[in-house]
Amino acid sequence: MKITYPHMGNLYIVVRALLTSLGVDLVLPPPTSRRTVELGVRYAPEFACFPLKLNLGNFLEARELGADTILMAGGVGPCRFGYYAQVQKEILDDLGKSMDMVVLEPPDVSWREVKDKIRYVVGDISWWRIFKAIRFAWYKARAVDTVEERVLFLRPRTYEPYRLEEYRRQALRRIDEASDKREMDEILRDFNNQCRTLPLKSGPFLRVGFVGEIFTVLEPFANYDMERRLGLLGVEVTRSIYLSAWINEHLFGGLLRVKGMEHVDKLAAPYLNSFVGGHGQETVGSTVEFGRQGYDGVVHVAPFTCMPEIVAHSILPAVSKDYGIPTLTFYLDEQSGEAGIQTRLEAFVDLMAARREKRRKENL
Amino acid sequence: MIKVGIPRALLFYYYYPLWRAFFTELDVQVIVSPETNKRILDAGLRSALGEACLPVKLFFGHVLELSDKVDYLFVPRLISVEQKEYICPKFMGLSDMLRARLPNLPPIIDTAFDVSERRGFDWPHFFEKVGSIFTRDRHLIKRAYCSALEADKNFRRLLNSGLLPPEAMDAGKGMSEAAATSVASQGFLKIGLLGHPYNLYDSYISMNLIGKVRQMGASVITAASVPDDLIESQTKKLPKRLFWTLGKQMIGAALTFFENEQLDGVIYLTSFGCGPESLVGELVERWAKHRANLPFMMLTIDEHTGEAGMVTRLEAFTEMIKRRKKHENYVSAYGKPVHCC
Numbered sequence: 001m002k003i004t005y006p007h008m009g010n011l012y013i014v015v016r017a018l019l020t021s022l023g024v025d026l027v028l029p030p031p032t033s034r035r036t037v038e039l040g041v042r043y044a045p046e047f048a049c050f051p052l053k054l055n056l057g058n059f060l061e062a063r064e065l066g067a068d069t070i071l072m073a074g075g076v077g078p079c080r081f082g083y084y085a086q087v088q089k090e091i092l093d094d095l096g097k098s099m100d101m102v103v104l105e106p107p108d109v110s111w112r113e114v115k116d117k118i119r120y121v122v123g124d125i126s127w128w129r130i131f132k133a134i135r136f137a138w139y140k141a142r143a144v145d146t147v148e149e150r151v152l153f154l155r156p157r158t159y160e161p162y163r164l165e166e167y168r169r170q171a172l173r174r175i176d177e178a179s180d181k182r183e184m185d186e187i188l189r190d191f192n193n194q195c196r197t198l199p200l201k202s203g204p205f206l207r208v209g210f211v212g213e214i215f216t217v218l219e220p221f222a223n224y225d226m227e228r229r230l231g232l233l234g235v236e237v238t239r240s241i242y243l244s245a246w247i248n249e250h251l252f253g254g255l256l257r258v259k260g261m262e263h264v265d266k267l268a269a270p271y272l273n274s275f276v277g278g279h280g281q282e283t284v285g286s287t288v289e290f291g292r293q294g295y296d297g298v299v300h301v302a303p304f305t306c307m308p309e310i311v312a313h314s315i316l317p318a319v320s321k322d323y324g325i326p327t328l329t330f331y332l333d334e335q336s337g338e339a340g341i342q343t344r345l346e347a348f349v350d351l352m353a354a355r356r357e358k359r360r361k362e363n364l
Numbered sequence: 365m366i367k368v369g370i371p372r373a374l375l376f377y378y379y380y381p382l383w384r385a386f387f388t389e390l391d392v393q394v395i396v397s398p399e400t401n402k403r404i405l406d407a408g409l410r411s412a413l414g415e416a417c418l419p420v421k422l423f424f425g426h427v428l429e430l431s432d433k434v435d436y437l438f439v440p441r442l443i444s445v446e447q448k449e450y451i452c453p454k455f456m457g458l459s460d461m462l463r464a465r466l467p468n469l470p471p472i473i474d475t476a477f478d479v480s481e482r483r484g485f486d487w488p489h490f491f492e493k494v495g496s497i498f499t500r501d502r503h504l505i506k507r508a509y510c511s512a513l514e515a516d517k518n519f520r521r522l523l524n525s526g527l528l529p530p531e532a533m534d535a536g537k538g539m540s541e542a543a544a545t546s547v548a549s550q551g552f553l554k555i556g557l558l559g560h561p562y563n564l565y566d567s568y569i570s571m572n573l574i575g576k577v578r579q580m581g582a583s584v585i586t587a588a589s590v591p592d593d594l595i596e597s598q599t600k601k602l603p604k605r606l607f608w609t610l611g612k613q614m615i616g617a618a619l620t621f622f623e624n625e626q627l628d629g630v631i632y633l634t635s636f637g638c639g640p641e642s643l644v645g646e647l648v649e650r651w652a653k654h655r656a657n658l659p660f661m662m663l664t665i666d667e668h669t670g671e672a673g674m675v676t677r678l679e680a681f682t683e684m685i686k687r688r689k690k691h692e693n694y695v696s697a698y699g700k701p702v703h704c705c
Contacts, residue, residue: 278453
């Protein structure tokens, strides 16, 4: 059994840590590329959301490398993600490229289902070892997010963005290869030391909140590397969702008490008083939070036809008006053009800078 | 007399008889927006988000049409009408979208209907909340929802006997099932129509699809006529329980159609960018091909749809079926039936 799983940003590092320490044989799909998109788009339903198409492309490419089993997460609605696996399986079967699918999701009837699935993947391994593997993967998730957070902070400030990217790449690669927690701490220390050698500009910098559907927020390929584009335009980006927070919420059910999304739902209540699946309510709530914290703007990303985010997008103008925070929404799919995105981002940054300047003059 | 407005869109096609009976019994006047026309659609397109689907945009139009004529707008927040299932996310945030985008609306009644809220939550609990807005007389509310449930039962009975929802809404209690069946079973071809009621039965945005199919000499059966328990048992066959109630009705009806030997073809009407339908439609299309060997056509509508294009596709589809019917028994010397002239 050779297991593969879809890409979502740096998720591969975390899942690889988990599976290899459980002794599972795995085949990582090649990094998401134009070819992945083409494969996915060719076979996926036309109006399916972008992540489904990319995942499907990942699976097909992994299959070429010899994978025969897919491990992925599921859900119980109302977001379409919960039915991805079934549709993808149907498509793969029709193509004559059947693969086994193990979908980890809240069980319909009893938790035994989940247990059986885990046993099917890892075989006869003690629960203590499974626990240790999960803990190890969790450390990696935290380490990855620490690096990402630092990079988001430094990008607008550094004079040498390319050196920073190089440090980031190195750090992520070393985290991926690290075999215990001590090593990871060392990597983070090295990374911080490297960053300290970078000469920095002095502020103030525009601050932008980055909100939206999780896959498009976390996967730089899907959002056309928007975080980096904004950083290079001199904007400090704050993400509303981090990988570790997502793992904590969805897989551990909030056991570890990392800052989660509950308080954000409360902030969203005056505007959107019901959950709408996916991250719709979180998008509205995070925008309110960024508004309260005096951010200069919010960039909102979502896959084209994403239902929860369309609801959120409909509501954002009201939030924008109440808190005086401009928002910009991007719907992303295979048709999005890089130049168009860059132009819109530049215009948005100019607008925010002008607003800030105007406010400064008013306060004088 | 207090006036409550119900937009003729989305859930109207599922629950109007239920709601109408309830409000009428409460001595509240129900005002329904007129049938869709160009003005309503344009108003909706202007006010709703561009990325929303056509039915949601249309809903905005209907709300605007009602907004200065009523005291309350009835836009209940239907989250989940069956255990572990949801209505579409856009329905769940409908009232919030309206408030955020349309200022100066009359108060919106957006009582939530969510079966997971507490054990045994059902229409009576929902109506108690809604009724308390208008009266403190609990007996009156009880009487009202009893007659509402009665009206709903009657409506579903007419649907199951083959009447289409708009016909069943107009038909009084007097309409017998025999008469209904005779309406349903005319025509040379039998075509199954799939698609959400709010697309299918709004003859403006569906460009009178049902009428057109009938004109081409086909009788029509829709998902509305498939009884709930049959849909329930059909959807048991799915690889995983489908968590959209409306999508489940479509896929259950499709599976029923596939087993119906008298059916000559299936047309699936969907709106551009419909989330659940992008996956449900895909599964139905694939299964139509290799499980049922049934002619299948997917029609996607949005505000730009041209009527001529639709007519052409419908003609081609029905022609194809007619030829297939005619030559079905022709077996070529090489052993394969040939569906051509």
